[in-house]
Amino acid sequence: MSDVKISRALLSVSDKDGLVDLGTALAARGVELVSTGGTAKALREAGLQVRDVSDLTGFPEMMDGRVKTLHPMVHGGLLAVRDNPEHAAAMAAHQIGAIDLVVVNLYPFEATVMRGADRDEVIENIDIGGPSMVRSAAKNHQFVTIVTNPSDYEALLGEIEETGGSTSLAFRKAMAAKAFAATAAYDSMIGQWFAFADQHQKFPPMVSMTRKLAGTLRYGENPHQDAALYLPAGPHTQGLPQAEQIQGKELSYNNYNDANAALELVAEFRGQDPAVVIVKHANPCGVAQRGSLLEAWHEALHCDSVSAFGGIVACNVPLDGPTAEAICEIFTEVVVAPGADDAARAAFARKKNLRLLLTKDLPDPRRPGQTLAIIAGGILVQDRDNGAISAGDLKIVTKRAPTEQELKDCLFAWTVARHVKSNAIVYARDGVTAGIGAGQMNRRDSSRIAAMKAAEAAETYGWDEPRTAGSAVASDAFFPFADGLLAAAEAGATAIIQPGGSMRDQEVIDAADAAGLAMVFTGMRHFRH
Numbered sequence: 001m002s003d004v005k006i007s008r009a010l011l012s013v014s015d016k017d018g019l020v021d022l023g024t025a026l027a028a029r030g031v032e033l034v035s036t037g038g039t040a041k042a043l044r045e046a047g048l049q050v051r052d053v054s055d056l057t058g059f060p061e062m063m064d065g066r067v068k069t070l071h072p073m074v075h076g077g078l079l080a081v082r083d084n085p086e087h088a089a090a091m092a093a094h095q096i097g098a099i100d101l102v103v104v105n106l107y108p109f110e111a112t113v114m115r116g117a118d119r120d121e122v123i124e125n126i127d128i129g130g131p132s133m134v135r136s137a138a139k140n141h142q143f144v145t146i147v148t149n150p151s152d153y154e155a156l157l158g159e160i161e162e163t164g165g166s167t168s169l170a171f172r173k174a175m176a177a178k179a180f181a182a183t184a185a186y187d188s189m190i191g192q193w194f195a196f197a198d199q200h201q202k203f204p205p206m207v208s209m210t211r212k213l214a215g216t217l218r219y220g221e222n223p224h225q226d227a228a229l230y231l232p233a234g235p236h237t238q239g240l241p242q243a244e245q246i247q248g249k250e251l252s253y254n255n256y257n258d259a260n261a262a263l264e265l266v267a268e269f270r271g272q273d274p275a276v277v278i279v280k281h282a283n284p285c286g287v288a289q290r291g292s293l294l295e296a297w298h299e300a301l302h303c304d305s306v307s308a309f310g311g312i313v314a315c316n317v318p319l320d321g322p323t324a325e326a327i328c329e330i331f332t333e334v335v336v337a338p339g340a341d342d343a344a345r346a347a348f349a350r351k352k353n354l355r356l357l358l359t360k361d362l363p364d365p366r367r368p369g370q371t372l373a374i375i376a377g378g379i380l381v382q383d384r385d386n387g388a389i390s391a392g393d394l395k396i397v398t399k400r401a402p403t404e405q406e407l408k409d410c411l412f413a414w415t416v417a418r419h420v421k422s423n424a425i426v427y428a429r430d431g432v433t434a435g436i437g438a439g440q441m442n443r444r445d446s447s448r449i450a451a452m453k454a455a456e457a458a459e460t461y462g463w464d465e466p467r468t469a470g471s472a473v474a475s476d477a478f479f480p481f482a483d484g485l486l487a488a489a490e491a492g493a494t495a496i497i498q499p500g501g502s503m504r505d506q507e508v509i510d511a512a513d514a515a516g517l518a519m520v521f522t523g524m525r526h527f528r529h
Contacts, residue, residue: 008077012129014127264363424476425473428473
């Protein structure tokens with residue numbers, strides 16, 4: 001069997017969008033409409049003939065509407081295999097009429113949770129009868145058409161029109177797949193709410209997390225890899241997927257990954273003086289905070305102008321025209337900011353391939369949550385790295401205490417280092433990164449690479465000395481040996497900030513004292529793999 005004629009339809013929806021038009025179109029083709037509660041009322045108010053489901057079942061809706069469709073007269077009409085003689089005999093013996101079309105969408109559980117309803121109201125918005133009908137109809141898609149989303153009403157009516165009042169098996173299969181995905185997502189959200197919001201379980205024994213397809217991407221990290229963007233269902237942080245793209249090509253997988261790294265770092269400076277972050281391959285290559293955005297851009301660029309080519313730029317304040325003009329002087333893939341004035345938009349408009357993304361706000365860098373990493377055979381789950389320190393948390397471990405300016409530089413370098421791939425070393429001076437060493441297998445090499453980049457910048461811009469001279473240096477984890485610290489001292493650093501906690505801490509402290517350095521311990525590590 002392929003095409004199935006639609007003679008009777010059961011409609012029961014929470015979302016009334018498009019309902020009356022759908023009901024009118026079905027009735028015009030002679031389809032009997034069966035409905036419940038508010039759906040039946042809406043159809044009748046539109047002048048349509050509707051049969052109550054209670055008339056079908058012989059039982060009234062009861063228990064505040066909790067029980068209305070959970071009945072053999074409904075589910076028998078949905079689940080019967082119509083070319084099975086025993087099923088047909090049972091239908092005849094019990095006067096069960098076939099239901100050919102089910103249009104159901106479920107109680108608004110997600111919306112109820114998101115608007116902060118109390119527990120009793122949340123529980124009442126757990127649909128029981130709806131998912132049961134959806135699953136019955138979807139299981140028996142050989143004979144029954146199931147539609148769960150108003151966005152599919154047009155396709156349904158088009159199918160009926162094309163087939164002369166029927167639906168094809170291919171259409172019913174497609175709708176069944178959507179239906180099971182819808183009920184799975186619905187139950188997943190309920191399970192998440194019980195585990196995380198109601199029971200406050202950090203790592204429940206079983207959890208499924210629903211994701212909605214936002215769209216496919218051109219490709220993944222490499223052209224031979226397919227890729228797509230999914231969004232979490234339910235409450236979630238606003239970020240790049242919710243940003244307004246003003247111009248430019250579609251974002252690629254790598255664009256999203258790199259731009260997210262830039263957004264997360266620049267969010268550390270939200271509500272503060274203008275800051276600019278330049279990211280390449282998910283690592284910052286220049287960060288600066290200044291009195292104006294234009295000055296911050298130039299200072300960030302000077303840290304590593306070679307790596308900045310083809311990079312991602314993020315700002316913590318709305319973009320102005322002069323800054324946009326300056327950014328356009330080099331090739332930039334993506335610019336992210338919480339706004340842009342008309343002059344900035346006009347400047348970027350001349351770079352048609354540049355993607356300009358405007359966020360409503362910057363994410364809270366200290367927000368709670370978890371991160372996921374897929375490994376062969378499993379998934380790693382951990383808390384977000386939202387740990388933070390302030391000047392009062394620092395422990396001075398050297399004979400010389402840092403000056404007020406060195407302390408500021410230490411904290412700035414530390415803020416950047418937590419967003420650099422391990423092993424991470426960041427030199428900073430006066431609110432500007434002087435050199436960044438990322439992703440090396442040992443900390444000494446990261447120190448040397450960062451110093452090398454600072455030396456190259458000095459040569460490029462004709463400075464008397466690299467900006468590592470008189471800088472503070474941050475290490476994301478402890479120095480296991482004094483060699484990394486000594487490399488930083490050779491580059492001109494005068495202050496060190498690091499977690500501490502090594503068996504050789506005293507050896508490192510002694511080396512710092514011998515070099516006249518000031519060093520503070522944070523007691524907190526920030527590995528980033």
